[in-house]
Amino acid sequence: MICSSSTTCTARPRARLRWSRWLAALLAPVALSLMPLASHAEGEPRAALIASAREALVRNDGIDAEMKLRRALARGASREQVAAYLGSAYLRQGDRARARKWLAPAAFTRDSAAEGFRVLAQLELSEGHLAAADHAYDRALQVTPRDAGLWVEIGRMRYRGGEHIAAIEAADHAIALDPRNVRALEFRGQLVRDRYGLLAAIPWFEAALAQAPEDLSVLGEYAATLGELGRGSDMLAVTRRMLKISGGNPRAYYLQAVLAARAGRYELARGLLARTRGKLDNQPSTLMLEAVLELAAGNEQTASELCEQVLERQPQNQRAGPLLARALFEGGQYRYLTIRFRDEIARADASPYILTLAARSFEILGDRVQAGALLDRAAMPERAGVRIVGQGNAIGSLMAQGRSQEAVAVASRAVEAEPGSYDNQSLAGDVQLALGNAGAAQQRYAAAARVRLPESLLLRRFEAYGAVNDLRGAAEMVAGYLLQNPGSRTALRLQAGLAARAGDAARAAAILDYLRRTGSEQDVQLLTDLALVRLGTGAPDAAADAAGQAYRLQRASPTAAQALALSYATLSIHRGAAVALLDKARRMLGDNPLLAEARVRLNREG
Incomplete structure (x- = not known):
């Protein structure tokens, strides 16, 4: 029994062992086949979540991206795998502190390094750290040196930092790398618009839209450019397209509001601006539009406060100052107006x-x-003086103190430090022109014009041409400007003056008459100029009409008095009034050829 029992006990374990081995052999291939699936099941969610987060970032949805990246971390993703994208997600949410936490260590995977350094650069730019941003972009370039979009960002940074020529070169390089890159085409269009004019920019924006017909940023630039060209219906069509793509798009409503305000439809403009829902409220252009609308509605105090906000951000804004003065005057703040503009009034070239x-x-x-003293100054014909750009800077202060040679030295050092800066070159030109060195000024202005040619620089270049009697150069510059900016009233005024000097009184009269009919009915100087060229075309009645309107608008104007007297003398009417007007003009202007001509005609009549 013991043996039997012993035999029985030994056999059962052996049977179980054989069964276990057979089962293991049977299941081994199945287990092996399932192993890759298990590994993939653990890894796929992390990779898929990161990919989905990147798609959310493309949509500019920082919150959705953050949620997906947090889930990826919970499933085992490393910090290096998500740092670039999580930093971008926080930056898009406006949380710069958290963004810096993930980006500043620069701990990225090889695949995400370029994105990480780009976002780090964007973070540094948002906080005004240009040098740190430049360093971050350099590191991004080491990873992806042929990324056209990266070069566009670098170009924008350079432009912001005053390295304007370097910015243009970056844009050109981006186009060379990828001629179809939408951001590169858009940036080049903006640069071309600044430098060459409105019409020249249109093909660049249209090329960008050919690649991305629904790109809202490009559509906005395109619409704004069309509006500046006076193509209001085309601009309106583009803004409606923007709203169809993105219902409630604030920029589309803002552009429509500008169009309505220009047409004098202020209530419509106010309603359209309200549809932006405050998303553009901190932009100077929006503040200026709001100021215009508030002033039209009789809310002078609000309008003046808005103008002050613009001037706080942009002290050299040439439209905000006059609009502020008007708001203060119409609001009855006479004492404050004289105090607020005390420095402006004291300037020899005051508006x-x-x-x-x-x-x-x-x-x-x-x-x-x-x-009376201020009215006499306002009535004097505008002298072609130079207003130094940026009166608050060192160069402006030195010039105001009469320390011109020190100003020249400071301006020269600035140009040497950054020759590609528009501001440095234009300031150096101002100093030279103020000292009577028109040739040197023109060289500086030409360098500045490689970056952009606003109307303020157009006027200064025109004066430099005039100082050396280069009428041909002036005419070519003005004609080229009008070719690209046909609606520029400043350039049309210059062209009328050139036509008059060339003896083409009919052309000068046609231009001035157009300007008079399209918004300059109360421009005393324009009306005076129109009267004189009308006399040149043999139309003394029309001359007397324009001169009479100018004189009624500003009786203290010696040029208006002179033009009216000459018109009366030519028509042989109102001799007594003509003599009185000539005497008045002579006291303020002194003797000049026009006064002498009028006296000769009056003496013939007498």
């Missing part, structure tokens, strides 16, 4: 418009002496 408002304010306050 006639602001001088007039200040004079009227002094008159209302009972100071007739000061009012």
Whole structure:
């Protein structure tokens, strides 16, 4: 029994062992076949979540991207795998502190390094750290040196930092790398618009839209350019296209509001601007539009506050100052107006418009002496003086103190430090022109014009040409500007003056008459110029009409008095009034050929 029992016990374990081995052999291939599936099942969610987060970033959805990346981390993704994208997600949410936490260590995978350094550069730019941004972009370039989009970002950084020529070169390089890159085409269009004009920019924006017909950024630039060209219906069509793509798009409504305001439909403009829902409220252009609308609605205090906000951000804004003065005057803040614009009034080249408002304010306050002095200055013909750009800077201060040679030295050092800067070159040109060195000024202005040619620089270049009597150069410059910016009233005024000097009075009269009919009915100087060229075309009645309107608008104007007297003398009418007007003009202007001509005609009549 013991043996039997012993035999039985030994046999059962052996049977179980044989069974286990047979089962293991049977299942081994199945287990092996399932192993890759298990590994893939663990890894796929992490990779898929990161890929999905990147898609969310393309949609600019930082919150969705963050959620997916957090889930990827929970499933075992490393910090290096998500750092670039999580930093981008936080930056898009406006959380720069958290973004820096993930980006600043620069711990990225090889595949995400370029993106990580680009986003780090964007973060540094958002905080005004240009040098740090430049360093981050350099590291991104080491990873992807042929990325056209990266070169566009670098170009924009350079432009912001005053390296304007280097920015243009970066844009050109981006186009060379990828001629179809939408961001590169858009950036080049913006640069071309600044340098060559509105018409020249249109093909670049259209080329970008050919690649991405629904790109809202390019559509906005395209619409704005069309509007500046006076193609309002085309601009409206593009903004409607923007709204169809993105319902409630704030930029589309803003552009429509600008179009309505230009047409004098202020209530419509106000309603359209309200549809932006405050998303553009901090932009100077929006603040200026709001100021115009508030002033039209009789809310002078609000309008003046908005203008002050613009000037705080952009002290050299040439439209905000006059609009502020008007808002203060119409709001009855006469004393504050004279205080607020005290420095402006003291300038030798003060705006006639602001001088007039200040004079009227002094008159209302009972100071007739000061009012009379300012009105006399406002009535004097505008002298082609140079206003140094950026009066608050070192160069402007030195020039104001009469320390011209020190100003030259400071301007020269600035150009040497960064010759590709528009500001440095234009400032150096201003200094040279103020010192009477028109040739040297023109060289600096030409360098500045390689970057952009705003109307302010157009005027200064025109003066430099005039200083050396280079009428041909001036005419070519003005004609080229008008070819690209046909609606520029400043350039049309210059062209009219050139035509008059060339003896083409009919052409000069046609241009000035057009300007008069399209918004300059109360421009005293324009009306005076029109009267003189009308006399040149043998139309003394039309001359007397324009001169009479100018004189009624500003009786203190010696040029208006002179033109009216000459018109009367030519028509042989109102001899007594003509003599009085000539005497008045002579006291303010001194003797000149026009006064002498008028006297000869009056003497013939007498």
